[in-house]
Amino acid sequence: MAERYDAIVVGAGAVGAAAAWALADRGAATLLLERFAIGHGRGSSGGPTRIFRFNYAEAFHVEMARHARDAWWELEARTGEDLLRVTGGLDVGRAARACAETVRAAGLEVRRIDAGEVAERWPALRLPDDAEIYFQPDAGVLRAEHAVRAQARLAAALGAELAEAEAVHAIAPVGGGLEVRTEARTARAPTVVVAAGPWAPGLLARLGIRLALTTTREQVSYVRLDDPAPLPTVIERWDDGVRADYLVPDPWDPGWVKVGLHRGGRPADADAPGEPDAELEARARRHAAARLAPHGPVGSTQACRYTLTPDERFVLDRVGPVVIASACSGHGFKFAPLTGRLVADLVTGAPPAIDLGPFRADRPGLRP
Numbered sequence: 605m606a607e608r609y610d611a612i613v614v615g616a617g618a619v620g621a622a623a624a625w626a627l628a629d630r631g632a633a634t635l636l637l638e639r640f641a642i643g644h645g646r647g648s649s650g651g652p653t654r655i656f657r658f659n660y661a662e663a664f665h666v667e668m669a670r671h672a673r674d675a676w677w678e679l680e681a682r683t684g685e686d687l688l689r690v691t692g693g694l695d696v697g698r699a700a701r702a703c704a705e706t707v708r709a710a711g712l713e714v715r716r717i718d719a720g721e722v723a724e725r726w727p728a729l730r731l732p733d734d735a736e737i738y739f740q741p742d743a744g745v746l747r748a749e750h751a752v753r754a755q756a757r758l759a760a761a762l763g764a765e766l767a768e769a770e771a772v773h774a775i776a777p778v779g780g781g782l783e784v785r786t787e788a789r790t791a792r793a794p795t796v797v798v799a800a801g802p803w804a805p806g807l808l809a810r811l812g813i814r815l816a817l818t819t820t821r822e823q824v825s826y827v828r829l830d831d832p833a834p835l836p837t838v839i840e841r842w843d844d845g846v847r848a849d850y851l852v853p854d855p856w857d858p859g860w861v862k863v864g865l866h867r868g869g870r871p872a873d874a875d876a877p878g879e880p881d882a883e884l885e886a887r888a889r890r891h892a893a894a895r896l897a898p899h900g901p902v903g904s905t906q907a908c909r910y911t912l913t914p915d916e917r918f919v920l921d922r923v924g925p926v927v928i929a930s931a932c933s934g935h936g937f938k939f940a941p942l943t944g945r946l947v948a949d950l951v952t953g954a955p956p957a958i959d960l961g962p963f964r965a966d967r968p969g970l971r972p
Contacts, residue, residue, distance in 0.1 A: 606783060606790045609635045609765075611951050613797040614772050614784070614807065616642045617649035618748070618937050619929050620799035621755035622944025625679075628762035630948055635791055636764055637784070639771035639803070642756045643749045647801040647874075648909050650749060651824065653852050653862055654937040655837045656688055657743040658712055659695045659703040664962055666710045668939050671957055675941035676746070683754045686747065689855040692836040693743025694722065696735050699841035704738040714740045728833050728897040743837055745855055748937060755941065772800075775811055782925050795951045797927045802874035802909040804930035813923055815965060816972045817931050818912045821872035823881050824864035825888035825905045830898045832859025838895070839866075849891050860903070861896060863888040866934055869910065880905045910934040913970060918943070920963040922950045928965055 609632075613624045616638035624636040640646060656676070658669045676688045695703055707714045717739050719731045731737060760766050770786040777783075781794040798804050802819040835853040842848060852862040868884055885905050892899060913919065916933040920943065927950045929943060936943065942957075949956040964970075 606792045607635070609633045609791060609793040611795050611797060612637065612782070612784050612791055612793040613799060615798070615800035615803070615930075616752070616756055616766070616768070617647050617799065617801055618752050618755070618940035619932065619943050619947070620797070621752050621759060622940045623797050623799055623929060623947040624759035624764045625755045625762070625941070626944040626948035627951060628759045628764040630952060632951070634759070634764040635793070636756065636759060636766050637770050637772055637786065638766070638768045641768050642766065643753045645906060645908065648911065648932060649752050649801070649937065650908060651906055652748060653854050654746040654748045655693070655743070655839070655850065655852055656746050656938045657693050657740065657837065657839075658707050659693065659700070659714070659738070659740050659743070659839070661702040661706055663706055663710065664959065666706055666712070667958060668942060672939045672942040675945065679751070679754060679758070679941050683758055685750060685754045687751045687754060688744055688746055690742060690744040691834065691853060691855060692739060692741045694836050694838045695738045695740065695841065696731060696838065697841040697843070698736055699843060699845050700736060700738050700839070707740060712740070712742060714738055726833070726835055728829055728831070728835060729838065730895055730897070739836070745837060745852060746938065747856060751940070755944070772807065775807060777925070780925075795925050795927055797929055797947055797951065799929040799947070801930060801932070802911050804911060804928070806874070808926070808928065811926055813926065813928070813965070814972050815919065815931070815970050816914055819872060819874055820867070820869040820910045820912060821876070821907055822864070822869040822910050822934065823884045823905060823907050824862050825885055826903045827861055827863060827892045827896065827899045827901070828903055829859045829861065829896065830900065834858065835861065851895060861892070863892045867910070872909070874909060880907065915969060918963050919965050919970070920946055920950070920960050921965040923965055927951055
């Protein structure tokens with residue numbers, strides 16, 4: 605006999621856990637399925653930290669960040685957890701100018717500063733004297749793994765059923781809804797949310813939904829400052845408008861800094877383990893040496909997966925009984941609790957808080 609729910613969420617990363625929380629909060633009987641353990645690092649939501657920022661060139665992303673910040677604060681209030689700390693953020697490079705203009709137009713503070721002011725305020729940072737630098741004081745750092753688990757726990761407290769180590773083997777239409785099968789169960793619901801990150805393309809293809817999504821294996825390294833001190837987040841945007849080097853301090857463990865390159869990885873299968881990329885690790889070492897005051901060697905290197913759309917916008921849409929909440933393109937974590945509410949809107953038919961037009965599954969360029 606198939607178990608029955610109002611909604612089934614496949615994938616318990618940042619977005620899936622947020623969706624389960626939002627659905628359970630609205631009284632929906634919800635099943636949250638996770639192929640590994642909640643908080644694992646094999647997808648797109650692992651690791652200790654993520655950047656929270658407003659600096660986007662698109663006004664709709666800035667609006668989303670406003671709503672997301674409120675949602676993070678609500679999550680903190682409801683769980684008693686410290687998940688978002690304001691550190692301020694630096695955007696560096698000519699490509700950062702458009703972001704600063706959009707943020708300023710939205711009524712948020714942002715100002716241009718020079719390398720001398722950076723050195724005075726944050727002696728551990730070294731930026732080029734001729735760099736174009738913008739400081740946005742509301743940026744910060746999210747406590748990533750804790751945030752995923754906090755959302756999942758809150759969902760469970762509100763009545764959602766959480767099932768870990770249950771990979772989905774099949775999703776099929778049945779009786780106006782969908783049937784989901786794992787090794788442990790068969791479950792049915794009028795709506796299934798696919799929030800499976802790098803595993804989403806395969807699951808969606810089985811349902812006849814084929815999107816131009818690419819999965820890459822990305823990598824970050826961690827270094828520790830010899831003299832720990834507070835730092836802002838730092839994003840150095842390449843002139844190609846695609847790649848960016850970034851530094852993420854850990855406010856909960858001062859002195860540790862994450863060093864990475866946005867979109868520096870190679871295409872990869874979701875399940876391919878892979879060894880650390882020596883070239884990316886060497887690049888992280890060079891970037892840390894150029895931008896940070898004396899520090900120790902690379903303490904660890906971690907891999908993750910990006911699931912990318914061609915335009916780096918997410919897919920948040922409903923196609924029949926399927927709600928797609930995936931392809932967060934390496935920058936979706938900061939919006940997670942908001943995205944969860946938008947998913948719940950798509951499931952229940954409630955009007956969303958923002959225009960979801962930019963995230964439609966049928967937008968140009970997203971079909972293969």
